[in-house]
Structures are given as C-alpha cells and as structure tokens.
Amino acid sequence: MAPGLIAGLICVISAAAEGLLAGSDVTVEHFLRELKQPPWALPKRASFWIGFAYYGAAFVILWRLFELRQSGVSTLFPLILLTAMMTLNVAWNFVFFRRRNLRLSFLWFAPYSIVVLLLLWRMSKIDLLATCLLLTYSFYLPYALVWSHRIWKLNMRTLP
Numbered sequence: 001m002a003p004g005l006i007a008g009l010i011c012v013i014s015a016a017a018e019g020l021l022a023g024s025d026v027t028v029e030h031f032l033r034e035l036k037q038p039p040w041a042l043p044k045r046a047s048f049w050i051g052f053a054y055y056g057a058a059f060v061i062l063w064r065l066f067e068l069r070q071s072g073v074s075t076l077f078p079l080i081l082l083t084a085m086m087t088l089n090v091a092w093n094f095v096f097f098r099r100r101n102l103r104l105s106f107l108w109f110a111p112y113s114i115v116v117l118l119l120l121w122r123m124s125k126i127d128l129l130a131t132c133l134l135l136t137y138s139f140y141l142p143y144a145l146v147w148s149h150r151i152w153k154l155n156m157r158t159l160p
Contacts, residue, residue, distance in 0.1 A: 002052035003062075003063050003066030003067045003070070004063050004124055006062070006066055006068060007058075007059050007060075007063040008059060009067065010062055010086075011055050011058055011059045011060075011062070014055070014086045014089075014090055015051075015055055015056070016107075018089065018090045019091050021090060021091070021093050021094035021097075021098060022093040022094065022096075022097040022098065023031060023097050023098055027097070028097050029044075031100065032044055032160075035151055035154070036151075036154040036155050036157055037151070037154070038147065038150040038151075038154065041147060041150075042143075042147075049057060053136075053137070054089070054137060056134040057136070057137050058082070058086060060129065060133055061082060061123070061130040061133060061134060062079075062082065062132065064079055064127050064129060064130045065079055065082065065127075065130070068126060068127060069111045073126055075126070077122055078122045078123055078126070080121060081115055081119040081122060082119055083120055084115045085112070085115045085116055085119055088108065088111065088112045088115060089112070092105060092108050092112065095108060100152055102148075102155055102156075103152050103154040105148055105150045105151075105152070106145075106148040106149050106151075108132075108148075109141070109144065109145045109148060112141075113141055113145070116134070116137070116138055116141065117138070120134045120135060120138055
C-alpha cells in the first residue's frame with residue numbers, strides 16, 4: 001500500500017476516534033461555553049485550525065516515516081512514538097470532554113509532552129521536514145499546558 005494512503009487512513013481513523021470520544025459538536029460547544037476561561041484564551045474557532053495543523057503535520061510525518069521505512073531506514077521507534085502521541089491526543093479528548101476531568105486532562109500533558117519531545121529528538125536524527133513540522137507543533141504545547149492548568153483552577157468548584 002502507498003505510504004500516503006496509509007498515512008491518510010491513520011489520520012482519518014484518529015480524527016474520527018477523537019470526534020467520537022469527545023462527543024457531539026453540540027455537547028463539546030456547550031461544555032466549552034460552561035467553562036470559565038482565562039482572558040488570554042484563544043478563540044474557540046482557533047481549535048479547528050490547531051487540529052487541522054496537527055493532523056496535517058501527523059499526515060506528513062507518517063508519510064515520511066513510511067517512505068523512509070521503504071528505503072531501509074529504521075522507523076519502528078518513531079512510529080511507536082507517533083502512534084502513542086496520536087493515541088494520547090485522542091484519549092485526552094475523552095478525559096476532557098466526556099469525563100470532564102479537568103485535573104486529569106491537565107496532568108495528561110506530562111506523558112504527552114514527554115512523548116512529543118522523544119519523537120522530536122528521534123525525528124531530528126532521520127528527517128528534517130518531519131522535525132520542522134513537529135517542532136512547530138511543540139511550540140503550541142506550553143500554551144496548551146498553561147491553558148489546561150488555568151481551566152482546571154478556574155473551574156475547580158464545579159468540576160474535578
């Protein structure tokens with residue numbers, strides 16, 4: 001099977017799982033409106049573009065890893081890390097939107113960030129384009145971490 005097709009299928013499955021585990025758009029929007037937000041929070045529509053960029057980067061990284069694998073480069077560890085990153089991302093949506101566990105969704109960023117940094121380190125050894133895309137995504141993580149912490153603290157009395 002072609003590397004681009006495999007990469008696309010993985011991203012579509014991951015995005016679909018994310019949507020299913022988060023809940024309906026109405027439920028997600030209602031929950032986000034209920035939450036007290038910090039004044040510096042990005043507008044809600046920004047999450048669409050962040051998700052679009054995330055899956056675009058994941059697609060290209062997967063494609064590159066599958067192409068490199070065909071040329072004999074060992075890509076097993078980066079594929080495991082990327083799969084872990086995507087799985088943790090999908091699961092975070094369940095924890096945040098379905099379980100509404102704000103504390104756990106904040107704590108989730110520790111293992112998630114470690115996986116992203118390990119993947120960034122490993123990709124830097126084998127592919128410049130994938131490294132640049134992942135590095136760009138990793139610049140978003142400090143904001144996400146601080147936002148998640150503030151959401152938890154601002155809403156402690158109403159949600160866990």
